[in-house]
Amino acid sequence: MAELVFDTQNTLNCPRCQNLLKNPVTTTCGHSFCMDCIKRCWDQDASLRRAYSCPTCRATFNKRPALSRSTVLAEIVERINQAVPAGPGDVKCDVCKGRKLKAIKSCLVCLASYCQIHIRPHYESEAFKKHKLVNASPNLQQQICPQHHKALEIFCYNDWKCICVACMGDQHSGHTTVSAAAEMAIKQEELKIQNRDFTQQITDIGKNVQAFTKAVDSHKHSAQAAVEHSDRIFTELISSIQKRRTEVRQLIRAQEKRETGKINEHIQKLEQEISNLEKENDTLKLILHTEDHIHFFQNYSFLSGLYLCTTSPRDVNDLLTFENVDKSVSELKNQLDKVCEEHMDKISKKVADVQLFKPPWFQDNDLSSSTSESDSESVIVSLRGSLKRRRLIKNPE
Structure with a gap:
């Protein structure tokens, strides 16, 4: 179906249907029609048995003319059909009817905007050569x-605004003026320099952002590695302390078993001595309590064979408890706490030194080669050495 795009006087519209030409054909008299439209017209002429004629100029033909497609017109119409209509934010052509096409230029003299088709007279006709064309503008009135x-073609330095030629002889008489286009070209060059500066600043800041982004990623990875390393080291420390705890427990239990075994053995010997002495004492009691002197002297000779005590009494050691061991273990704990506190202060300072922003006083040659990992290793070595030095539980034997 043909589309109503332009006004009825447009040469690209069919005189019969008033729509944009479809399959255009041109008669020998020079007029163009839609192929279907002219065929229907001549079919009607044939049915009425009258001469074939042009619907526009009424020129007659002896016989029905042969029709051929007008290639040039068809291409023009095809381009028009393919033209993109104006969108919500586009400037619309002021000449187009029906479907409005997108305007590409505005004329400051005509105060109208034109699409690619309707701007052609301004390029081809001498009558429009002096018209001022600008890019399609939705606010043409602001340029008048x-x-x-009249067009605002002059720039006034005194009032810092655009004026027309007539304004120069009116309220702007005596003011410093220049062509608005020339002044705009100068200002645009200044803005280009500023634009280059901004672009360079944006590039530099972008690189800085990328550097900080990379630094943040590296910082996070380093922090994660430090956390994993410290977790592993402190796990080893805990394991080492637990091992020492087991050793101390075993030492105490072994000493307890050893000393209680010896004491129990000595107690058994003492109890046997008591039993033997009680038996001998009973014999002595019988002799002591007899009144028969003959019996007394007969048994007295056996007194030389009485049981002699072989186990000498021993004093009980005053150090019966492990209180001194408790004190040594407590002292070890205090020493470890002290060492940990000292090294935690160092670690805290080292952690605080890991900063993404360099301090103002920062100098590259002031950097030390030490790392957080080496600091952690030194802490572990120190603690392990302290644990070895503080193994105060010894075998009494």
Whole structure:
């Protein structure tokens, strides 16, 4: 179906249907029609038995003319059909009817905007050669002097605004003026320099952002590695302390078993001595309590064979408890706490030194080669050495 795009006087519209030409054909008299439209017209002429004629100029033909497709017109119409209509934010052509096409230029003299088709007269006709064309503008009235209705082509330095030629002899008489286009070209060059500066600043800041982004990623990875390393080291420390705890427990239990075994053995010997002495004492009691002197002297000779005590009494050691061991273990704990506190202060300072922003006083040659990992290793070595030095539980034997 043909589309109503332009006004009825447009040469690209069919005189019969008033729509944009479809399959255009041109008669020998020079007029163009849609192929279907001219065929229907001549079919009607044939049915009425009258001469074939042009619907526009009424020129007659002896016989029905042969029709051929007008290639040039068809290509023009095809381009028009393919033209993109104006969108919500586009400037619309002021000449188009029906479907409005997108305007590409605005004329400051005509105060109208034109699409690619309707701007052609401004390029081809001498009558439009002096018209001022600008890029399609939705606010043409702002480019026209409201007082003199002329284009604002002059720039006034005194009032810092655009004026028309008539304004120069009116309220802007004596002011410093220049062509608005020339002044805009100068200002654009200044803005280009500023634009280059901004672009360079954006590039530099972008590189800085990338550097900090990379630094943040590296910082996070380093922090994660430090956390995993410290977890592993402290796990080893805990394991080492637990091992020492087991050793101390075993030492105490072994000493307890050893000393209680010896004491129990000595107690058994003492109890046997008591039993033997009680038996001998009973014999002595019988002799002591007899009144028969003959019996007394007969048994007295056996007194030389009485049981002699072989186990000498021993004093009990005053150190019966492990209180001194408790004190040694407590002292070890205090020493470890002290060492940990000292090294935690160092670790805290080293952690605080890991900063993404360099301090103002930062100098590259002031950097030490030490790392957080080496500091952690030194802490572990120190603690392990302290644990070895503080193994105060010894075998009494």
